[in-house]
Structure formats: structure tokens, C-alpha cells
Amino acid sequence: MSNLKRTPIFSEYEKYGAKTIDFGGWDLPVQFSSIKHEHEVTRTKAGLFDVSHMGEIIVKGPKSLAFLQQMTTNDVAKLSPKRIQYTFMCYPDGGTVDDFVVYMIDEEEYLLVVNAANTDKDYEWLVKNNHYSDAEVTIDNVSKDYAQLALQGPLSEEILQNLTDTNLSEIKFFRFENVALSSIDKPAIVSRTGYTGEDGFEIYIDPSAGPELWNLLLETGKEKGLEPIGLGARDTLRFESNLALYGQELSKDISPIEAGLGFAVKINKQADFIGKQVLQNQVGNGPNRKLVGIEMIDKGIPRHGYAVLKDQEEIGYITSGTQSPTLEKNLGLAMIQTEFAEEGTELTIQVRKRELRAVVVKTPFYKRQK
Amino acid sequence: MNLPEELLYSKDHEWIKKEGNNVRIGITEFAQDELGDIVFIELPEVDDEVSGDEPFGSVESVKTVSELYAPVGGKVVEVNEELEDNPEYVNESPYEKAWMVVVELSDESELDELLTAEQYKAFIEQD
Numbered sequence: 001m002s003n004l005k006r007t008p009i010f011s012e013y014e015k016y017g018a019k020t021i022d023f024g025g026w027d028l029p030v031q032f033s034s035i036k037h038e039h040e041v042t043r044t045k046a047g048l049f050d051v052s053h054m055g056e057i058i059v060k061g062p063k064s065l066a067f068l069q070q071m072t073t074n075d076v077a078k079l080s081p082k083r084i085q086y087t088f089m090c091y092p093d094g095g096t097v098d099d100f101v102v103y104m105i106d107e108e109e110y111l112l113v114v115n116a117a118n119t120d121k122d123y124e125w126l127v128k129n130n131h132y133s134d135a136e137v138t139i140d141n142v143s144k145d146y147a148q149l150a151l152q153g154p155l156s157e158e159i160l161q162n163l164t165d166t167n168l169s170e171i172k173f174f175r176f177e178n179v180a181l182s183s184i185d186k187p188a189i190v191s192r193t194g195y196t197g198e199d200g201f202e203i204y205i206d207p208s209a210g211p212e213l214w215n216l217l218l219e220t221g222k223e224k225g226l227e228p229i230g231l232g233a234r235d236t237l238r239f240e241s242n243l244a245l246y247g248q249e250l251s252k253d254i255s256p257i258e259a260g261l262g263f264a265v266k267i268n269k270q271a272d273f274i275g276k277q278v279l280q281n282q283v284g285n286g287p288n289r290k291l292v293g294i295e296m297i298d299k300g301i302p303r304h305g306y307a308v309l310k311d312q313e314e315i316g317y318i319t320s321g322t323q324s325p326t327l328e329k330n331l332g333l334a335m336i337q338t339e340f341a342e343e344g345t346e347l348t349i350q351v352r353k354r355e356l357r358a359v360v361v362k363t364p365f366y367k368r369q370k
Numbered sequence: 371m372n373l374p375e376e377l378l379y380s381k382d383h384e385w386i387k388k389e390g391n392n393v394r395i396g397i398t399e400f401a402q403d404e405l406g407d408i409v410f411i412e413l414p415e416v417d418d419e420v421s422g423d424e425p426f427g428s429v430e431s432v433k434t435v436s437e438l439y440a441p442v443g444g445k446v447v448e449v450n451e452e453l454e455d456n457p458e459y460v461n462e463s464p465y466e467k468a469w470m471v472v473v474e475l476s477d478e479s480e481l482d483e484l485l486t487a488e489q490y491k492a493f494i495e496q497d
Contacts, residue, residue, distance in 0.1 A: 034461075035432040036407040232406065232433055299454075301410050301430050322432055323409040330410070352428070352435075 007052035008147045008210035016218075016228045023231055024117035026053045031230040038233035039325040042196055043368075045225035046153035048217055049234055051195075051202070052210060055119025055143045057112040057126065063136035064108055069271035071129060072102070073256060073279065074264045079104040084174040084191055086264050089125060090275030094255035094282060098122050099246055099264075101193065103176060111189075115246045119143055129274065147210030151217060152200035152229075152237075154368075159221040160190070160201055168201075182216060184209050195234065197241025198368055239320050240327070242293070242364035248304055248319045249291060249333060257282040258335065260291045260363075289316060290341040293363035294332045296349070298356035302332030307350040310340050318349065326366050332358070371491070372399050374465055378481060379490035380441035385465060386484055389472070393442060393481075396469045397429065397460065400494050405431040408460040411453050413470055418446045420473060427470065429460065440473065442480040448472035 004027035013020060018029035029050070031038060041047050059068060068076045074087035081104050089097035098118040103111040114122045123141045130137055151160055157168050163182040168190070171177050176191035186206040194200040205213055218226060235245070244250050249259050256265050257279055267280045296302060302321030307314050316336030324331045332349070340347065345360040373379070378386040383401035387394040402408065410430040420426040425437035426446075449471050453459055459468040475481075485493060 030433070031406060034407050036409075236432060299410075300412075301435075303435060323430075325432065 007050055008207035009050040009052055009214050012211050012214050018230065026116060028053060029230040030232045032228045035232035035236060036325045038227065038229040039236050041225060041227045042153045042198060042229055042233060042237055043326055044154065046151060046155040046159055046221055047227060047229035049150040049152065049229050050214065051150050052147045053116040054148050055114040055116055055122065056146050057114060057123055058140045058142050059110045059112065059137065060108060061137040062108055063132045064110055067130060067132055067137045068102065068110060069269065070273050071126060073266065073273055075266040075269045076102065081106050082176055084176060084193060088256045088264060089122065090255065090279065091252060092275055094275045094278035095252040096250040096254060096256055097125050099244060099250055103191065118246060146204045147207045149203045149214060149217065150194055150200065151203065152194045152196040153198045155224045156200040159217065159224055159226055162220045163216065181213065184213055195243055196237040197243065197364065197366060236322055236325055239322060240324050240364065240366035245320060254335065255279060255282060258287045258289055258291065286338060288338060289335055290338045291319065291333055291335050292341045293361045293365060294334050294347060294358040295361045296330035296356060296358045300351040300354065300356045301330045302349050302351065302358065308334050308336050309348040309350060309355065315340055324365055331365050373487040373491055375487050377487065378484040379487065380484055381493060382439050382441065384441050386441050388481065392447060392472050392474050394469050394472050395441065396464060399464045402460050402464050405429065405434065405436055407432050408457045411457045413449050413453065414446050416446055416449055420444065420446060441484060442473060442475055444473040444476040446471050447474050
């Protein structure tokens with residue numbers, strides 16, 4: 001028997017034809033029908049993802065804001081209740097502990113939604129760096145208290161609206177509401193967020209209500225073309241939209257500035273957050289390396305870890321790459337020396353034994369029409 | 371699972387069809403199902419020598435690359451050029467339209483190492 005962890009939705013996978021894989025210790029669906037099909041369904045109609053493996057950490061207490069200002073790179077003071085912020089925790093050397101979103105519940109309570117594989121590491125990092133008393137700040141790993149579903153794609157709002165009286169059009173991008181959903185007797189947090197580059201929602205609910213909500217959504221969305229989507233398409237969708245994946249575009253060795261995510265690093269904020277000095281220098285002097293998009297000229301697909309060369313010299317590596325289902329091009333993201341990062345620069349990718357030509361292109365590769 | 375009786379199979383999930391002194395090679399339905407949507411195929415050229423030790427090509431799905439190892443050694447006499455532009459044939463028709471290469475056998479006894487449909491079925495079921 002495997003000792004992989006299972007989400008509350010696991011029992012429902014089989015009847016939808018899921019093929020599951022070990023994803024960082026979790027038994028999760030990589031696909032239900034086919035990655036290309038699921039990708040297209042999400043771009044043109046709507047897809048439902050079980051993302052219950054994501055971690056949830058609650059930071060609570062009167063000093064929560066001050067504490068989070070020290071721990072994270074974005075400016076938490078800009079949040080107001082029911083708003084959400086994308087941010088990072090960094091190491092003193094600027095490397096990334098994790099990228100995640102912060103939900104402001106109220107002045108004294110914040111919900112951090114973090115990468116599954118980083119949950120324990122993040123929790124320990126927060127606890128280790130918390131110098132406040134229990135009366136001032138408490139930190140709890142509450143990941144087991146939530147099932148999380150992502151409903152993504154242009155028809156998401158129409159579909160979800162069938163299940164609630166809350167006017168979903170009033171939940172703007174990166175905001176959330178507490179919502180009552182149809183026959184489900186547990187309250188849900190519904191945010192307009194996602195990881196696909198499409199409009200859509202993420203829904204947090206008590207694990208006991210997870211399977212019911214999963215089935216209810218698929219039933220009510222069926223006539224609109226809603227289908228369950230696996231991790232394979234989740235990855236190609238986020239890749240086309242240039243949304244970073246921790247472990248590839250970000251890591252303990254890659255700073256958010258190098259990854260081109262400076263919009264969520266507020267180097268001028270007053271709090272002396274961890275990594276500030278190094279990140280300030282990277283912004284001031286420009287980072288030595290940079291994340292760029294590349295498109296293959298020769299036939300071949302760039303993959304994570306392949307070397308990037310210029311004039312026979314190694315200048316970086318591919319962080320993510322695939323054949324883009326929407327654009328039908330062989331594309332990659334590459335961390336390379338800044339001097340070669342200009343659009344139009346021709347590079348060589350070491351695709352196993354072959355050296356193939358590629359060119360630096362603009363990202364994101366895909367942007368939805370609004 | 372479709373496993374034609376008249377074919378031989380390798381533990382690397384290739385099928386082998388004997389045609390006189392040549393063999394036609396492709397990947398099995400099981401293999402394409404494991405890989406998912408095939409988006410790119412790299413094949414050798416006519417006259418290339420292939421052997422089991424060196425990959426002779428690769429099949430790429432959206433997520434992964436899978437090297438192709440020749441189940442028998444010999445010289446490539448025919449390559450399915452159509453696959454390059456139609457990699458989805460591997461998913462749609464693994465035993466017909468998606469044959470990959472025809473190899474002229476250098477040592478016919480190598481065929482004895484291969485599995486029958488029944489043996490291959492047992493092999494993938496225990497896996």
C-alpha cells in the first residue's frame with residue numbers, strides 16, 4: 001500500500017476517470033481525460049480542480065500586521081478586510097522560502113495559502129522568526145481544516161452563480177466573500193483568484209463538504225461544458241500565463257526579483273523584512289540573471305533543467321518548458337544571464353544530445369481577452 | 371487493452387512485427403496511455419544503425435520525454451515520416467498509423483528475447 005496523502009476529494013476521482021500520480025507525497029490526479037483536452041476546456045469553458053493539497057496557515061493576534069510586514073515582501077498594510085495579496089517570504093540572501101497569497105480576514109487575522117510541499121517549511125520559518133508573545137501573534141497550520149476547489153475558465157461565474165444568492169460579479173479580482181452555497185450546510189470562502197490565467201474562483205470549505213461540493217459543481221456545470229481537470233493541465237495553463245511554480249521559477253536559490261516578480265516586492269516599505277537588503281541591491285543594480293521566455297526555432301521541446309548556451313558557453317537553464325497547447329509552439333521559461341535576456345536574442349538549448357536554436361520572446365505567452 | 375496476438379512485445383513497451391528479415395516497430399497502447407497526449411516525436415534516419423544500448427529516438431508527451439530503445443539491433447530501412455507532423459497518431463492508432471521504423475535484423479535470434487502478447491499482458495499487469 002502506498003502511504004501517499006489523499007485530499008478529501010480523493011474518493012470522487014475514480015468515477016471521473018482520473019489517473020493519479022505521486023505529487024510531492026500526495027496522490028493527486030494528473031489527468032482525467034487528456035491534458036490537451038482539459039487545457040482547452042479550461043481556456044474556452046470551465047474546469048474544476050481539486051487543490052485541497054494546498055497548505056493553509058492562520059496568523060492571528062494584535063501584532064499580526066507587524067509580524068507579516070517583517071516576514072513578507074509585499075506591503076501587507078495595503079490590504080483591507082476581504083482582500084488578497086500575492087507575496088513572498090525570502091531568506092536573508094534573497095532566495096525564496098515560498099510564494100503564496102494572503103487573505104485578510106480582519107485587522108487581527110490573516111489566512112496564508114501556501115504551496116503544499118512547502119507548508120511545513122513555511123510554518124516552521126514563521127514560528128522560528130516570530131519574536132512576539134502568544135498574546136500578540138499566534139501561528140497555526142490549519143491545512144487539514146480546508147478542502148479547496150478551483151473553478152477556472154470564462155464560464156466559471158455563470159456556473160457558480162447557480163449555487164448562490166451572493167452576487168458573484170461583485171467579488172472582484174483578488175477579493176473574497178463568505179458565501180452560502182446551495183444545499184451545502186458549511187460556509188465557504190470564495191475568492192476570485194486562480195492559477196490558470198483565466199477568470200475564476202477558488203473555494204475553501206470544510207473537508208467534510210468537499211466531495212459534495214465537487215459533485216454538485218460538476219453536475220450544475222455539465223451543460224456549460226465544465227469538466228474535472230488534473231495537475232497536468234494545471235501546469236500547462238499556469239505556464240502559458242507565466243505564473244511561477246515554486247521549485248522551478250522560484251526556489252531557495254532564486255529570488256523573486258530574478259524571477260521577474262518585483263511587483264510583489266516592496267523594497268521601499270518601512271519594515272525591515274527578511275531579505276530586504278539583498279533584494280534592494282538586486283533592484284538597484286539589476287539582477288545578474290533574469291527569467292525570460294524562449295521559443296524554439298528548431299524542432300524540439302525545452303524541458304526543466306536543460307542547459308541554455310550562447311556561443312558554446314552555458315548561460316543558464318530552462319525552468320519550465322512544454323509544447324503550449326493553446327499556441328501550439330514549443331516554449332520555455334529560462335533563467336539566464338541578464339546580458340542575453342533581450343527579446344530577439346538567439347540562444348541554444350541543449351535538448352539531450354542535440355543543440356537546438358531558440359529565441360528570447362515576450363511573456364506571458366498567453367493573455368486572455370477581457 | 372488491445373494487444374494484437376500476431377505481434378511481439380518488449381519490456382520497454384514496444385511492439386515488434388516481423389516482416390521477412392525486417393521488423394516494424396512502434397509503442398504499445400499501454401505505453402501511449404501512460405504517456406498521455408503525444409506532442410513530439412524524434413526518429414532516426416534511414417541507414418542509421420540501432421541497438422538496444424542507445425536510444426534511437428524519443429516520444430514526448432505534454433509532460434515528459436520518453437526515450438525509445440530498439441528491441442533488436444539492425445539497420446533502419448524505413449521511417450514513418452508522417453509521424454513528425456502527426457504525433458497524435460501514437461494515441462489514436464498505436465499499432466497501425468503510428469509504426470515508427472522498419473529495421474533490418476542483424477541477428478534474428480534477438481527475437482527470442484521478446485514477449486508474446488500473453489507474456490506482455492502478464493508483465494504490465496504485475497507492474
